Amino acid sequence: MLGSQIQTGPKESARASNVQQQNKARYFLVWRWHFxxxxxxxxxxxxxxxxxxxxxxxxxxxxxxxxxxxxxxxxAKQLTISTQLEAVKQAYPNSSITQVIVTEDPTHANRFNVRLEDGSSIFATVNPYTAEVLGQIDRSDSWYQLANDIHGTLLIGKWGDYLIEVSASLGILLLVSGIYLWLPRDNASKAGFLKIRFNSGSRTLMKDLHANLGGTISVVFLLFLLSGLAWTGVWGAKMVQGWNTFPTYYTWGEKPQSTPLHNNLNHGSEEEMPWNLELAPVPESDPHHGHHQQDSSQDKYDVSRSIDIDTIDLKAEQLGLTQYRIFLPQSETGVYTIAANSMAGDVVDPRLDRTVHIDQYTGQTLIDVTWDDYSIIAKLMAAGVSLHQGDLSALNKWLNVFFCVAFIVIAITGACMWWIRRPARQNKLGVPARFKQEGVWKVGLATLVLIGLLFPLAGATIVAAMLIDALLVQKSDRLKTYLSS
Incomplete structure (x- = not known):
């Protein structure tokens, strides 16, 4: 009818108001989680x-x-690996050699890992054309090793690993809540969506940088978090890595009696074995094939009956490998291991990953694991690690530099936003306001349960924070004031 209007009754108005209040309460709940x-x-x-x-x-x-x-x-011509190995033995007569890294670059030296008498490891670099030992590099003295140790454990071992796992798990909560806060809901939020407002004050500038940068690279941030979490001690080793470990003996032969795993081949915190093999048992050589007996008068077993390392090197060349590492057997039942994988940086394409174990007495191939043997998760992990490490190309490396800088900007702008909006001289932290609304608590509970199931350490941390709040904060007027809006 001409001129007629739809009238909104009291019930409809109340319902709309209630929905608006619920949306507001939910927004501030997510903001508090994000904060x-x-x-x-x-x-x-x-x-x-x-x-x-x-x-x-x-x-x-x-x-x-x-x-x-x-x-x-x-x-014109390189000397044999055995000749180079002999030169290293003469230079370090009372030490054991555990590994040789054969480079594909004709202008680079080969490296032999030498375990010294005090237990430390060094690289002896050898000119492959003259077998001259050029010098030694302390493996623990590299900038990479220091950065890697901080990156993985904060230099405090398992506790550092746990803290980093919690931070990465909470990083996913931060990411999801941040996207919720970033996506436009009303005119105010639309004003800064995918825009940087330089003339609207420092807090608005920080907010636009923080939200838009975080939102646009959120997928990259998630990939970094997940590929990093795969190396952690609980979520990675207990929940994901264990289920995607290549079943070496169940596939290739009898279950081993010994317990050495592939991660025992790593040197220190360096990751030299593929992710899906680290928790798999290493096969064993059969000393009876070589009629080998250990000389009880020596501390180290006699390797004279083992096949020549040149045979192993030739095997690597026959496999089509150009840059690879050979792990030498360290016991009667030890094996030669030829490894070329993206985790260690031997190859840049994870599809070229290869790990081969060879009986030290017979030269028989015991296990030959390639990309085709990886599970779907292991393939995703191998590809993700290559991207994570910037190994695929120069573009990959420089993009990762950009992303690292972007993460730094996101972190700093987030801190600046808090600093600008915090209540000045009120002895308050500046926590986002709490709006109580029926039903909103269910969102928080569901979030807690989901996080606890997917990321146990993060869930445990949130539960601990809630207990501290209930047992300590709520009983202290000073703490309640400090954590109030």
Whole structure:
């Protein structure tokens, strides 16, 4: 009818008002989660980004520090690995050699890992054309090793690993809540969506940088978090890595009686074995094949009956490998291991990953694991690690530098936003306001349960925070005031 209007009754108005209040309460609940998660995550985000940049430029830093020890003049023919190995043995007569890294670069030296009498490990660099031992590099003295140790454990072992796992898990909560806060809901939020307002005050500028940068690279941030979490001690090793470990003996033969795993081949905190093999048992050589007996008068077993390392090197060449590492057997039942994988930086394409174990007496191939043997999760992990480490190309490396800088900007702008909006001289932290609304608590409970199931350490941390709030904060007027809006 002409001129007629739809009238909104009291019930409809009340219902609309209630929906609006629920949306507001939900928004502030998410903001509070985002705020508290950010308090924990920001220091770790800064640390992981800064150490990540150092690790991205490991090759350039090493070349600068040790150029005289790793650069050689290319010649017509290289000497055999056994000749080079003998030169290292003469230079370090009372030490054991655990590994040789054969480079594909004709202007670079080969590296032999030498375990000294005091238990420390060094690289002896050898000119492959003359077998001259050029010098030694302390594996624990590299910038990469220091950055990697901080990146993985904060230099405090398992407790550092746990803290980083909690921060990465809460980082996913931070990411999801941040996207919810970033997406436009009304005119006010639409005004800054995908825009940087330089003339609207410092807090608005910080908010636009923080929200838009975080929102646009959120997928990248998630990939970094998940690929990093795969190395952690609980979510990674207990929940994901264990279920995607290649079943070496169940596939290739009898279950082993010994317990050495592939991660025992790693040197220190360096990841030299593929992710899906780290928790798998290493096969064993059969000493009876070589009629080998250990000399009880020696501390180290006699390797004279083992096949020559040149045979192993030839095997690697026959496999089509150009840059690879050979792990030498360290006991009667030890094996030769040829490894070329993206985790260690031997290859840049994870589809070329290869790990081969060879009986030290017979030369028989015991296990040959390639990309085709990886599970779907293991393939995703291998590809993710290559991207994470910036190994695929120069573009990949520089994009990762950009992302690390972006994460730093996101962290700093988040801290600046808090600093600007905090109540000045009121002895308050500046926590976002709490709006009580029926039913909204269910969102928080569901979030807690979901996080606890997917990321146990993060869930445990949130439960601990809630207990502290109930048992300590709520009983202290001073703490309640400090944590009030």
């Amino acid at each position: 508290y998660a950010g308090l924990f995550v920001i220091p770790f985000m800064l640390m992981l980004s800064l150490t990540g940049i150092v690790m991205l430029f490991d090759d350039e830093i090493e070349q600068m520090r040790y150029q005289e020890l790793i650069s050689v003049e290319e010649q």
